Amino acid sequence: MKRLKCSKIRKLSADRPEASVQLAKKELNKLQQMTSQSISVSDEIEQIVADLRRVAAPSSEPFVFTKKLKENRELLGAIFKDCGDIEFRNFDAGGKKALIVYLEGMADTSNLERNVIKPLMSQTGPDNPNTGNLAEIFATMKSISEHILGASSVSVLTKASAAIDAVMTGNALLLMDGLSEGLSISAVKYVKRDIGEANNEHILRGPNEAFNEGLPDNIVLVRRRSRDTNLKVQILKIGERTKTSVAVLYVANLVKPGLVQEVERRLGLIKTDKILASAKIEEFIVDHPWSPFPQLQTTERPDKVLAALYEGRVGIIVDGTPATLLVPCTYNVMMQSPDDYTIQPVISSLIRLTRNAAAFIAIYLPAIYVSVVSYHPGMLPTTMAISIAELRARTPFPSFLEAFMMEVLLEVFQEAIVRLPLRLSGAATMLGAFVVGTTVVQAGLINPLLVVVVAITAISSYSMPSYPFNLALRWLRIPMLMLASILGLYGVIIGILAVTIHACSLRSFGESYIGGLFDIDLLSDWKDGIVRLPAKLLKERPKEFGAKDLTRIGEEDG
């Protein structure tokens, strides 16, 4: 190509040296240096400011309350700087200045007005019975709370950190001039979901209340179902920044000795800044985080929690999550639904057997299909082999690829239907039915039998009572498929062995995950395992969880 020569056109920098790239780069470097310098300067300034702000206080405390309300207010103001939703309410109580600090929207203002502010302000009124000994009453926070306030739950706080904590949980903090302590008044009232129906674990007969996101409500839902003083609730705080409340529930005279301590030990070891869902706690406290199997039972049903507590297990309710954790958890527990106890024992036994068969099918059926079709067709009855061969005569792909494509398609559909807005998921379902049911087969990409196999597999995994377990089955399907496609039935058997060995070696808080199914020592547990006997015969608690008192019915059961 001929190069154009044009004397008129030159570089801009030749004309105007200040527009050259080098110059611009230099300037940019200078600018970057200046910004970094300014950042370091600002850091230093921040440091100095913090030093100036610092008051004599122990290292664990942000500050110490003084007797002067003005100073206290300034100290608090520094802590709550830029928190627009913090309210400072100044008023006059019995001739003293008082201050109430609370979070807007978290504290019940009408309650505060009625039971705190109004009684305090009326102390100077002419018709007040306390007028004579006001000074005495106002000497300590304790006496104020005892004589004047109408709030039900109050506590005297001397430490600043506790006071800040109280404000942040939605309590109101009362400070008075001349007193170096605060009073936390519990009047929490924030916006939350009502108690609704169990969406994910709906059952046909029996209670259908489900947990919501509020910890107190959830504890109440469990409490309300049992008037047992042995049902204990211990509340811990987890998360360096969020300080989420976590309640550990257990029945003191049933739970296996040491289990609660172990749960609390593991909870105490959690190092994280935030807890948004109970699943995070689950991942921190399980024994084998790499296993696909869920090792804690999660439920949104209070009745399930209570049933577990009375088997000697421990519940962990996390603030802000309806999904409650139950430990220890075994395969047996995963395969049971509250509905099993609301229908006739014979029927529920049949359903449980079906469920176990479905769990097997959900993992191994596609693998068995692939191995039989591409390695051992001699194992099929002749007529069946012939009909399968005729179905597969048009399909261009090897059976493994076919099954793998179908699996991918299935996963994509499931994911799409879960993620889509409700109004669109119907369309996705229809599309799936069209694509899989007819078009793929008619296009000759996939044979109808495989569609049947995959559909049976999917339906089997949907029949699991626990969603995480269904996910585990879905995940295990893929390696099994690989094994089957590489080694045939030999591979499938290796896979079955591997999965079984893995499930047997899993421990959930000391209990074997699947070993209870084969342990002859736990013979009495088999009555409520793969089958369910009538309630009259279920006299013992599961031995597996090591409850202190094994008899459910009898004289000695308090």
Added chain:
Amino acid sequence: MAKKKWIACVLILFVCIMISGCWDMRELQDRNFVLAVAIDKADDVKEVETFVQPHGSKRYRVSLQILKLAAGAEQKDESRTFIKSNTGESMFEMIRDMLGQSSKSLWFEHLQVLIISDAVLKEVDLGEILDFFKRDSEMRSRIKVYVTSGKARPIIEFSPPSKEPGGVFLANLSRLHLKNLHVTASRTDLGYTVQHLDNKSDVILPRIEMVDKVVKLGGSAVFKKDRFIGYVDEYAVAGSKMMLGTEKSAVVTIDSPKTPGHQIVFELFRHDTTLTPHVENGSIYFTDDITMYGNIGEIQGDINVNDAMDPEYLRILEVAFAEEIKRNIYYTEKVLKKEMKVDAVGRFASKLKAHEPETWEQVKDQWDELYPTIPLYVSVNVTIRNIGSHK
């Protein structure tokens, strides 16, 4: 370091699986289902079909019936199978050479039937023909082996009107042998036959014939050890089945005692047969105790005369049926034992071996000479349970 070891282990495992895996993977639709094999004498050697042998002669023509894989669609007036054949001496070599006529591998795991023409059996022993089929790992023990007096190939060319694949149809012909006295099919499939050959017992095989698009099982081919010696008719087969109790149900006809020239039929539904060897002061004899229960199945002739409601007449009929069964068994004994000198599938020998092991040890070397002289005493007891009529 530990991590490296871990990764190395996984890699080794992965490589092993990847290298050794898939070695015998072949999709179902990429296999040619061989459903039936026919073995004839090679009388017309076609140039293209066959191959050059370094030694031996073109002794057999082996024909394979192979399934057509049509994707689901029903074919009209067309067989579901096709035939490939080859000539030579070694079965294995012929079948391998037939891969030259086939786009997919020939696969014998669903082989149903093996049909042998007696023209071959007159020249070659059965063991020699079955040798390949018993050695090959793809063959199943439950393959049916039939013998035909005509050519075997037309039988596997026959396409059944029921649209079943031919091999499946032919194998299922003997499926109801427990109800049909005329078919010898108990312990006559490939597995049992090979076992009898290995035990040096006499073999019998079902006989299959085809005339003008009619294929039928009936009677049996009899072998002295594994040498073909002839056929026995359906009546003898029925007798042998009743003698050994290998039937579950049967139909026995007699000439009516009161209206001669008409038949009365007994339908057997339960029997209790014990064939017992006895040894008394050095001589061996067998007793065959048969107890039968059944119904009156059919009465030809005047039913007012042949009154099934009459208990006394029923007794007469029971005796007559018992006589007929006894006659049938003695006929079988005459044909098989006295004339052919054949202990069919070694039943008598195995009974003696089981019940009288010491005696068996003494006589087993002369068993073939001794057997035709051993007497058999049959006692039959018939009870008629239902008569199927009312007043």
